[in-house]
Amino acid sequence: MSAVLEAIEIWCKYPRSPGPVLKGVSLRIEEGEFVGIVGPNGSGKTTLLRALSGTLKPFKGSVLLDGRDIYKMSPKEIARRIGVVSQDSYFSFPFTAFEVVLMGRSPYLKRFEWEKERDKEMARKALALTDALHLASRRIDELSGGERQRVMIARAIAQETKVLLLDEPGSSLDINHQVELYELLLLLNEAEGKTVVMISHDINMASRYCKRIIVMDEGRVRISGAPDEVIREEVLEEVYDVDLFVHQNPVTGTPEITVLSGSAPGKAGLKGKVHVICGGGSGEPLIRRLLVEGYEVTAGVLNRGDTDHTAAVSLGIEVVEELPFSPISSKSISSCKELIRRADVVIVSRLPFGWGNVANLELAREAKRLGKDVIVIGGIEGRDYTSDGSAAAIYSELLEMGARKVDTIHEALELLRKGEGDVEEA
């Protein structure tokens, strides 16, 4: 295999940028590869693409196209080998979509030569491939963002280059056109052997279609490899500074990420530990908010199959679980007490209580006895399904003992924030 595009230790900066944007990036792109570049904003993805396309000359290092220094090649020579689809194109003049696609043929025309019937045929074919043939005679400045994107991709196809560089080609497309676009790129890659390099914000799409993924971080290549080597929690959590987890997409079998909260797990839990007593879906929004705000969250006791149980498991928090539809066993109670002991605060969500789960309310009382801060959301009215009012009795006992009552999740979080100091002292 031979490298069609190669960056050797390139350093790039913009005239007015304080420091270099690319800091010694090296990479080889082999003929026929399908490469995705991912990374957070400002990590240098677009700059890398510009350097590779011959637009931004590195102040150190070199870029080779077919083994030759790209910055010593004429624009026409480059344009016959690399087609570029930029992030956003702005049009001030009323060219038709067809005229724009036809411009893709200009690297092959002499100065006074006009496009021939063959060129027009290719433009039409390219428009058909991107499902944009019906837009051919429309003015490009009057198309929607997604329609324009498809026209620009058609132009790159009409340019008949062996390399395609795309900067977030899916960003302004709706999901059906997004999938169609990636399928088209895959087809061009597999059937015509085109080398495709694209920046993508959508890691899951990149993971699904690209054969290799390059993760950029702070102007450097963090890691490069097949999706299952690269899409790993420990890599992405640090690069993106988020809490996420990786699982396998059940349909495509490719690794996929789910973002949990806006700060990396190292920081989570710094604010304190909260145990949530919930059920029936009453706890899910609360747990999410707590995770987003950076608390370490545990939950239970929850029956398997309960909405909140499913949510808690998929959010990856520690849960004490009970068999489906079964009353809470003493074994579960003791393991839940363990979690409560570790927690700083216990929050009881607005869940209904019956004989099966009244033990959860008793656990809250236990927490208060252990000197924990307990917050209950909502009154007990209409939630007590124990035939003799036991739940209501324990509830008032709780308030008696100093548990604080709030009406909404929002208020509970407010209280939590205010109480942070107290919690740590306790």
Place this chain on the structure above:
Amino acid sequence: MRDRPKIGVSAKILIISIILILSFFLSIGVGPVWIPPREIVMAFMGRDLGPNGRIILDIRLPRAVLGLVVGMALSSSGVVFQGMLRNPLADPYVLGISSGAAVGASIAFLAKIGFEFIPIFAFIGSIATVLLVYQMALEGGRLITERMLLSGIIMNSFLSALMLLFMSISGEDLHQIVYWLMGDLGEVDRKVIAISSAYMLFGLLAIWSMGRDLNLISLGEEEAFHLGVDVERAKRFLFASSSLAVGAAVSATGIIGFIGLVVPHMMRIVFGADNRILIPASAIAGSSLLLLSDVASRMVIAPAELPIGVVTAMIGAPFFAYLLRRSRR
């Protein structure tokens, strides 16, 4: 699919060409003495027509030729500046060429160097201004489009102030120079017509040869590069050739406004945005509009003449207002 058929374009070009020929004959025919087209053709064929022949060949033909060429130069460079600066409001004077010429002309006028030297001074003034703007817009060897526009605006206001300063200090009668500034096709020396026309025609052809590059540049410079255009070279070439054409036009006739702004817009509505068609179409239509404006300028307050810039502004400004309303939609 409405893939604009070639025959349509040719037909439209034919129509505006016929209008141009009619305007040309009208421009020669109209005056204190009406000369019918038949006599004009006979004079062109070398027949001796006595005094009418003199009027045609010595007085009216040079003026019509100048109008023809200046109209072409102004409107085709209007296309270039709008495309290159990616700004539909740009016109041939946006980079300060007109103010530079005006300062040059004022110097010649106030220093009493002689009226026949005004075109040379105006030309020097315009080219010097353009070179300055070019230098100001250069960054790291690249011509930065936004800076070109800003530098042009700055030069325009600076030079206008400078000219007013000259005038106030000298305390001269300004009637003549103000008339020159408003544009005038009459009383231009034959030699000036010949030389400036040569520059303008050269500029026009150079511009036309860059039609496809201009198409691509008007979509964005990086885009153009990705489609194989040597952007810096193309911009420099377009900048130089259109400045030369406009500089020559302004030096010969003064500042004739609105033609270079309005005609490209009109032609875009008729022909679309492809500069390879738009440039010749604007050249043809610009000539007709200028010749017809010149005819009007001679007729409105005959036997006296209005400055032609007054007429083009009177036609152009309302038309432009109409365009703006239309584009708001």
